Amino acid sequence: MENISNLTEFPKILVIDDEEIVRESCLRILQKQDYQVKTAPDGSSGLDLLKEYQPDLVLVDLKMPGMSGFEVLEEIYSIDATIVTIVITGFATVNSAVEAMKKGTYDFIPKPFNPDELRLIIHRGLERRKLVLETISLRNEKELLREHFAAIVSHELKSPLGAVQQNLYALVEDLEPVLTETQKDKMKRLQKRIQDLVKLINTWLRVISVDITNIQEHFGQIALIPLITNAVETVEPTAVRKDITISFQKPEALSQIVGDEGTLTEAIVNLLTNSVKYSKLGGKIVISVQQNPADIQISVSDNGVGIAEEDINFIFADFYRGKNLPEGERSSGLGLSITKRIIEAHHGSINVDSEVGKGSVFTIKLPLSEIN
Amino acid sequence: MAKEIKILIVDDDPDYVEGIQSTLINAGYAVDAAYNPKAGFEALESKKYDLLLLDIMMGRGAEGVMMARKINKDPVLREIPVLIITGIREQMAFLFPGQPVHPRFLPTDELLEKPVDPDLLLEKVSHLLELAEEKKTNE
Structure with missing residues (x-):
């Protein structure tokens, strides 16, 4: 399983909030679990940190001086849409949180929150991140398989069949003077079946490798x-x-x-x-x-x-x-x-x-x- | 046959070579085989061949294409008629986009798909040899 998802062993979390007490409590609560946590006091330093830290999940305060939470979220989507974002919101801004979720934020957590609430929401967010990464890697794998399928089929199936048929041709020639009519007929059947198989493989190849819109x-x-x-x-x-x-x-x-x-x-x-x-x-x-x-x-x-x-x-x-x-x-x-x-x-x-x-x-x- | 006609097969599948070689030998040709491009070039240097049968997909990829390109750059070797035998005619367009199904790697080549019907093989071989002969007498 570890190959499918590249979620790190210690998932990385970034907290962007202007209130020191929120940053500190997040650090305190989450570091006890197997998470790596970094914090930033405002949007622009948060984004700078995000680029080098490459977190799995970001907690973003919606209401911050300077760059607003919404702008930060938008930037995060454009940098890496697979990063799971969760907004931190005061009671009065639940509506904004819903707005953010409509735009792709995974969830929100209202302030003040207790440690269990935070842990739960982070846990779910990371599950989500894992799923997203797994889906992407499966999709890539599928694409890759599709692209390579033609080459694989051609070499692994067609080559041996080609060798069999070519030797059968040679054998029929060599045995021409000694084979009875029924034996010759059997040879013909063998050749016909192999020929059909080669044709079938070619049809498959066509479906897989040729882009018909061409x-x-x-x-x-x-x-x-x-x-x-x-x-x-x-x-x-x-x-x-x-x-x-x-x-x-x-x-x-x-x-x-x-x-x-x-x-x-x-x-x-x-x-x-x-x-x-x-x-x-x-x-x-x-x-x-x-x-x-x-x-x-x-x-x-x-x-x-x-x-x-x-x-x-x-x-x-x-x-x-x-x-x-x-x-x-x-x-x-x-x-x-x-x-x-x-x-x-x-x-x-x-x-x-x-x-x-x-x-x-x-x-x-x-x-x-x-x-x- | 006045003089022995020499054919070199370059193909990395010994079983396949066995089959095609036997048809050519039965038809009176002298046939050598090389199982990779390197051995192929060594053979081409050691002896004068009248025709080359070349597989496209060898080794880890289209090594036959590289061999064809290298031959084409050599003023002597490029005069040898080449019959390309490939298992991948169907994917030619895919591997070499924008080119016809038979991309001419060499000015003289012809293309057949594996497995090759013996009659068709012999017909192509003698056709290529005739063309080469005509070209020689015209020069």
Whole structure:
């Protein structure tokens, strides 16, 4: 645990108050516990001390001559917003304390206070500080992990797989004259499975390491009808195997949109592939396009297995797979999440309507650009 | 084959090298392997190679890129055609932002992704060798 939080063993407390008696009593009460305590009689010397002392918690008197408590608090937030601040306030200034809390101060302690009250509030404040630091370090760790994930995956998973496959290729060549047809077939299966695995890792890498918003740099004018036709042709060979028909209902005319042709095609292919996966033998998939005043709407509907109610809120999340995946089908749980990111990078939206046993309808809306 | 064509593989994964080396040897090439850039340069100094197969991610990072850059600065070595073989095509854009998926570290290089289909490998190798041959006769 000590690695997660960098709260020091003896937490550092700074007391900024113009009344000597308050400073002295804080020192007396808190030093008995395992705290390091320093004090300052006014705002500006308090801030100077804060910069070099780097306390975990600061007690600030709201009413001081010179720099006011509020100004001091503001400065502290701008220096280090993770420092927990607690205001000391006279009975008459409780309202100001509430004001300070609205701005981010953790708590207040009214004067006069007894030692137990002070200890309690300091203890809670330090708990808070610990939580804040832990959250930050966890978040950093998560970011770091995300950044390094691509490199880790590539080396730790792809390299060994690559070596296996390369040797398998070599082995197949070497054994060519002696292998029987069934043995060759087994070799082919081995190679195919490894190849699928490599592909899967590449897809994961894409999700983790590639920032899809980058595609906006390559936006151009796109005609959707040829794009969708192309996507349908890509998926058709897979659909035919399950005796599924894909029909494309084209409108008479359609405005162009601004976007990236490659990723948009990928998005449509993903939706169609998904529909094929979740359709029964002989199913029907319809893709239609319709132009509205502000956007173009693309719908992909199927009469497949549908999506369970408990799944529907999660289907666009990374690595999520619905429970209704038909036998023999595989899913990485990434197709829809990538699709959603692509559509969002195009400032569009994607929605789904589904009923178990009846089928699903995915609807993409892409905004018409203002120029049109 | 009139004269033996010599290929050097620089890759830090001996298992991987084993696989690719066997395909090249079966195709009639003479193949040496070096498992780090330092050994790679030593080999390049000791013998004249017709082609270099270079891995990008070696050692603690993209040591292959450093090796490619160093080769490119050498007036003799830079004439050797280089086939870059990498497991990280997908992350190229990520590692070298603003560059095409195939960043040309060298004027002559080509890029393939690990694992490489043997037919594709042999095709690229002979293509690169032909290009180098043409270039020589034109000079």
